[in-house]
Amino acid sequence: MKAIALFSGGLDSTLAMKLIIDQGIDVLAVNISTGFGSTKDRLEHMQNMCNQVGAELKIIDIQSEFLQDVLFDPKHGYGKNFNPCIDCHAKMFAVAKRIMEAEGASFLISGEVMGQRPMSQNKEALQTVLNESNCDGLLLRPMSAKMLKPTIAEIEGWVDREKLEGITGRSRDRQLELAKEIGLADFESPGGGCLLTDENFGKKMFDFIKYDKFEVKDIPVMKFGRHLRLSDGAKLVVGRNKEENGYLQDIENDKFFHAKTVGIPGPHALLSKDAGDADRELATKIILSYTKADPKKVYTISYDGVEQKGSPFETREEANKFNVL
Template sequence: MNEKPEILALFSQGLDSILAIKIIQEQGLRVQALKFITPFFGYEIKGQESKYCEKIKKNYAIDLEIIDLTNDYLKMLAAPEFGYGKNFNPCLDCKVMMLTRARIRAEALQVKAIVTGEVVGQRPFSQRRDTMRRIEKLSSTDGLLLRPLSAKLLMPTRAEEEGLIDREKLFDFSGRGRKPQMALADKLNITDYLTPAGGCLLTDPGFAKRVRTLYQHDFIPSASDLELLKFGRFYPLGKADEFIIVGRNRLDNQKLLKTATSDYFIIQLTERAGPVTVLKGTETQLPEAAEKLCLHSKAKELKAVKIKWQRDRENGEFTLKRPNPTGNQP
């Protein structure tokens, strides 16, 4: 964006956030959008931020900036002030963190409002009117935070009061129904957007359980630990920062090989194809990891299996002796 933005907006690529931005752009205002990413949401963009921003500009005429919240987010997740939701999702702390970062950016850019696609009553907790107010207060965004889709049901923001934004052209959507949004999308010719499902991995019970395991004993996992957790079978070891992951299929194997950095052992069968196995731990745990690999491979009935391993520039081979193959291990 060459000219200074007048409004900042949070962007998820979901329909509501696109509509909210379009409503403001229709009033002739320059909008700068922000997208936050962490290993739990939006991380597929990591490393390809410019390409993604170009795509968003081309598809929606929206100027986008990506902010990676990973470091602060992973610390917050250890002990969120307002606790967790049903799984390991710290929704209140998460929203407050995003809006606080947006406010700081808004102050730097000297914009008059922060726009979100929130709709009153759409989510049972986080989009309840009282929770929305509470989030505003906690992130010091009261008077600044504008929800164009529900604005007529909420107190006017400063940008409305000062006449920068015409409140009459905003909306009064509420509840879980999607019809008004779909009708508006048709009117604005918006057809390409992400569905609301599939957003945040911390709401996925299986993944959340793995993450919770890593967070035990005051350990804060790294972004690459969390990336690895997305693939394969997960076996926690004695300490929170020690685990084994065994690929389940070709895609898992490719992802594990790509994601396991120099901190991890990569373990494979020497003489036949089999799953890629990743160990975060010590060299003494290699046999345990190799055993897990064997149990999920064609070597599971063998009494002796040749194994190769690699970690950064180190590598080696050994023969795993298996007195009780086929899973009948003690």
């Protein structure tokens, strides 16, 4: 008997897998990546969690499917920010079901806890998700199982419902107790969660789609730097520190020039390739304003090797006026 787990790396989904593995069932932990998860150390963390509970880990990249089917026209709308959580969950369950069939597994599990998040995890939203993904009956949520209708795995006797949990609400007390019981270590996830739930990230997304078609290759551009919209509509992204400069430098996206100061230290920046002369001049002024350059002197910025001369604004506030964020 095998189950597919929708695995986020968080405590709830790790415990959900453990509850099933303890009943002698193999679990394949599937992490579905929309591209908007925050970066760094997550893979290592997920592998660590899976090792501790004895699940195999598989990462599934659905970035283009997510942009095409979910992000820009969600049937159930957005949450507080740019997060289409109900549609996103439905997509994830549909993908998990595909994997279940391909792997010859018998049912799905997830770490969802009823009433934990106001919009996406109330009973009605969970039911909508199941209907949309044709997963009704197949999805077992071990953390709240006793509070929910029995699923196929419980009805068929593959899983003993009595050994599952009946957790509801936002308190994590029971989860922490379970973690302690099984000796789970280092379970706090590194970094934040999904960027789409972040208010500032949402503002950058809304700004982007007002001017351009958003594609998979644009996702990394959105994750770093100060984002500015110039007078004639070009987009400028300026690194705010060494780490961001490093990330921006590595981005390969043919919609953008890589811009660098010549002869003086300065941030790494990206400028839309379709920027007109006026916007390129403005970008030059702005980039220089984030250096220690003297407003009375002339400096050079290289845009993929093409040089443009300019001087910084008198004050950084003048550059900040173009900030989207």
